[in-house]
Each structure stands twice: as C-alpha cells, then as structure tokens.
Amino acid sequence: MNILITNDDGWGAPGIMALVEAMKPIGKVYVLAPDSARSGFSNAVTATTHVTLRRVEQADKSIEVYVTSGTPSDCVKLAINVLFRGDEKAIDLLVSGVNHGSNAAINSIYSGTIGACLVAAEHRIPAIGFSIYDNSHEADLQYFRPYLGQLTRHLLDEGIRPGICYNINAPTGQIKGIRWTRQCKSHWEKEMKETLLENGERGYLLSGYMVNDEPEATDTDEWALSHGYISIQPCSPDMTYYAAL
Amino acid sequence: MNILITNDDGWGAPGIMALVEAMKPIGKVYVLAPDSARSGFSNAVTATTHVTLRRVEQADKSIEVYVTSGTPSDCVKLAINVLFRGDEKAIDLLVSGVNHGSNAAINSIYSGTIGACLVAAEHRIPAIGFSIYDNSHEADLQYFRPYLGQLTRHLLDEGIRPGICYNINAPTGQIKGIRWTRQCKSHWEKEMKETLLENGERGYLLSGYMVNDEPEATDTDEWALSHGYISIQPCSPDMTYYAAL
Numbered sequence: 001m002n003i004l005i006t007n008d009d010g011w012g013a014p015g016i017m018a019l020v021e022a023m024k025p026i027g028k029v030y031v032l033a034p035d036s037a038r039s040g041f042s043n044a045v046t047a048t049t050h051v052t053l054r055r056v057e058q059a060d061k062s063i064e065v066y067v068t069s070g071t072p073s074d075c076v077k078l079a080i081n082v083l084f085r086g087d088e089k090a091i092d093l094l095v096s097g098v099n100h101g102s103n104a105a106i107n108s109i110y111s112g113t114i115g116a117c118l119v120a121a122e123h124r125i126p127a128i129g130f131s132i133y134d135n136s137h138e139a140d141l142q143y144f145r146p147y148l149g150q151l152t153r154h155l156l157d158e159g160i161r162p163g164i165c166y167n168i169n170a171p172t173g174q175i176k177g178i179r180w181t182r183q184c185k186s187h188w189e190k191e192m193k194e195t196l197l198e199n200g201e202r203g204y205l206l207s208g209y210m211v212n213d214e215p216e217a218t219d220t221d222e223w224a225l226s227h228g229y230i231s232i233q234p235c236s237p238d239m240t241y242y243a244a245l
Numbered sequence: 246m247n248i249l250i251t252n253d254d255g256w257g258a259p260g261i262m263a264l265v266e267a268m269k270p271i272g273k274v275y276v277l278a279p280d281s282a283r284s285g286f287s288n289a290v291t292a293t294t295h296v297t298l299r300r301v302e303q304a305d306k307s308i309e310v311y312v313t314s315g316t317p318s319d320c321v322k323l324a325i326n327v328l329f330r331g332d333e334k335a336i337d338l339l340v341s342g343v344n345h346g347s348n349a350a351i352n353s354i355y356s357g358t359i360g361a362c363l364v365a366a367e368h369r370i371p372a373i374g375f376s377i378y379d380n381s382h383e384a385d386l387q388y389f390r391p392y393l394g395q396l397t398r399h400l401l402d403e404g405i406r407p408g409i410c411y412n413i414n415a416p417t418g419q420i421k422g423i424r425w426t427r428q429c430k431s432h433w434e435k436e437m438k439e440t441l442l443e444n445g446e447r448g449y450l451l452s453g454y455m456v457n458d459e460p461e462a463t464d465t466d467e468w469a470l471s472h473g474y475i476s477i478q479p480c481s482p483d484m485t486y487y488a489a490l
Contacts, residue, residue, distance in 0.1 A: 050448030203295030234489035244479035
C-alpha cells in the first residue's frame, strides 16, 4: 500500500521522522511536507502565488521525500495531482504529524496537521492525524511511538469510512489506555501579547492559554489527555450543525 | 449593539463595503480586517511573528476601521483582545464578508471568511459569514445587498445559539428565495497547474474546479446556489463525526 506522510512542523521535525519509521513496515512511504514549520495553518492553501516542489534524496532508498514551499493542505493537493498524477485512489492512506503540540479541543480548527487530514477526507483517502501534548521540538515520543503503527493498523483493519478522518492525540509520559472521544468545548484567552516593534509601533504576538468550557465532561479529548489516555476522535470536513436544521 | 466586521478579501474590497453599509442601521460598526487579500486562509493564525494593527481614519465618523497584517482569524482575536480588551461579551455580532467567491460545499473548510466566524463561535459570539458566487472584484452585489441586513436581523431575532455560526451564500443574478441547507459533499480536481519559474524550475499554481459528489441531492448548499436560491447553513467548529462514535 502507498502511504503519504505530511505534517505542519516541516520536514526534519522529530515527529515526522517517528511517523516515517512507524509506517515503513506497513507500506511504501511517500513524504511530502512543508520545507519548514507551518504551525497554525489550518486548511490554508497558497492561492496567490506558486508553490515549489523538490525531491530530497535519502540514504534510505525505500522512501521518497519531497518538500514544498506550500502549506500542509497544499502538500496533499500536490501529492494527489503531481506525485500521483490525479489518481487519488493510488494513495491508500495519509498520515499527518506527529505534531509537536496538542490538536485536541478547539485547537483542531487551527491545526495544519488536521487540515491535511481533512483534504484527504475530501478525496475519500483514509487519513489519520497524530499529535502529542508537548509543543517542544524535543517532545518525548518514547511512550507514543509504539502506538503509531498499532493504531494505524487497527483503524485500517476496522476500515476507515470514506470522507472521515481520525484525530489522535497522546499525553506526554506513560500512557494509561485509549479513549474514543468527542471535541471538547473550549476557547483561548489572552491571545494577543503586545510587543514594541523596532519602528516604535506596537505589534501583537499570539500567546495565551486554552480554557476547557466543560471540565466535568469525561467523554472529551481534553479529559482523555489530562488523565493520561490517548484520544481517538473521528472527524469530518462537513461543518454543518445538523441539530439546527 | 456592537458589530464587528471582517473579511478575507482585505479592507477596501467592495464586499466588505456593502456589509458595512448594511450593518450601520443595526449597530455601532467596528471593522477589523486584513490589509490585503487573504483568500484561502481558512482558520490560519499568525504563529511565528507579530501582527500589526493600525487605525484607518474615515470620513464617516460613525464607524471605526482597523487593518492588520494578520489573517481573518487573527482579526477576531485582535478585536476580542485589543479593541475590546478581552471582553468578548462586548461584541454582539461578528459579520464576515461579503466574500467574493462561493464558500459553499467543501470550500467552507478553506474559507477565511468562515474561519473568522468559527473563531467567533469559539467565543460564543453570534456570527454570520456572507459570500457571493462570483470570484471577481467587480462581483455584482445588487440582488444580494438588500438581504444582508434583513437576514442578519432575522437571525438575531430568532436568536443565534452560542457556539454556532451561519454560512450564507448567494447566487449571482436574481434571487428566487432562501433555503436552509447542509454542506454538499464535493471535492476539487486538477488543482495544481504546472508553471515554469524564472530560475528554470517548475512551480505549481492552485487551479482546478469543484465537483459535486451528490448532484441529485436537493437539500445542499450547492443545489440552492445552482438553482438561484440563497443558502443559509448553520455551522459549528466541532469537527467530531458523531455517527462514528
């Protein structure tokens, strides 16, 4: 099977390296990732200029690696249209990540990692996003690492319904187990930190913290993560709020 | 009431001007918009550098206008945190658009216009995104224009459930009526057009067309638009696919 791997931290991030190693025993690995970090890029596409695409030769000849100036969503579009010449059915699986930082709760709408999965879902390509609750480049992946391949095989065996994808988040440290979850209601506070620019004007840096708006709920991704469980969440690019129809 | 207006085509686009005029009779208008076009920015945020914020003096002293180097999502975050000093309850309504181009079907996941609405929904601020099915800067807004204020008043009177928002799309030309819709299953094809760069390398430009994957369905936004109706769709930032839980 052909496995496409992307991320939003850029080619070279330890998270994507871990994913490559986990996927090699499962299928032929194609990496198409941004050339540097694209955190918080959501489903952004490059609409007003061209993107580049360059192959990066690897010592390991079993994998093909490409980098682009584009976004995570562009990566999936480039893979479908250029690498696989429009034949989306030739891509058996997209995996995205491992993201350095949580994509649980409201974070998922800002996530380039999940954005790439939604593009795959648009094209009925099975897709899984992996993230770890640690923003640092040196995030400790030792406990999550064995689950990457196991969870992928499990979801593939179960069959991923065309048009949906999975958002998987792991806590840091020892893992107690795995929970199916829904997206926790939450919001960010104090997000714009004032800073003085060189020209004397004021600028604003993204900052702040996320607040859990339903801390009592035990079926959410936030609950799972904060209690030491891996969260698996089925997601869809259909944003309709059906209850209001 | 305080009405925040943003868009993804940038301050100065005819669409946002139409929205400002439509909202002035309803409340006190604050515009906080990108300084230029940010099409296809989805829920992207500026994570790795600062954003600027500058007031633009207006001949019309009844409105306040601010522009930023940030994205549509940044605009809502700047408004909450800087303009309204963290008091999200002081913003009674966010309206976004009028986008020059459809945000129906799968387009909604790529839309900066809808991205801004989802940030408002995160903060339980009522939000409505307006788009017209015409990408050009000169999109003819004459038929849609009377509906902007009317639909806004109607949805406010009905009460917008905290945490959701509305994605409203209009066809071009005469309007037959209004339909409540769900997001049409659809996907883009032939999206990456090869182009020769000045350095002799190949680049890729976003291109292609959207395909309706359920052309027979009559309850979708695509059906409404292609039959001359305005589409109103309730949307949520909760991406959980509950049917799979």
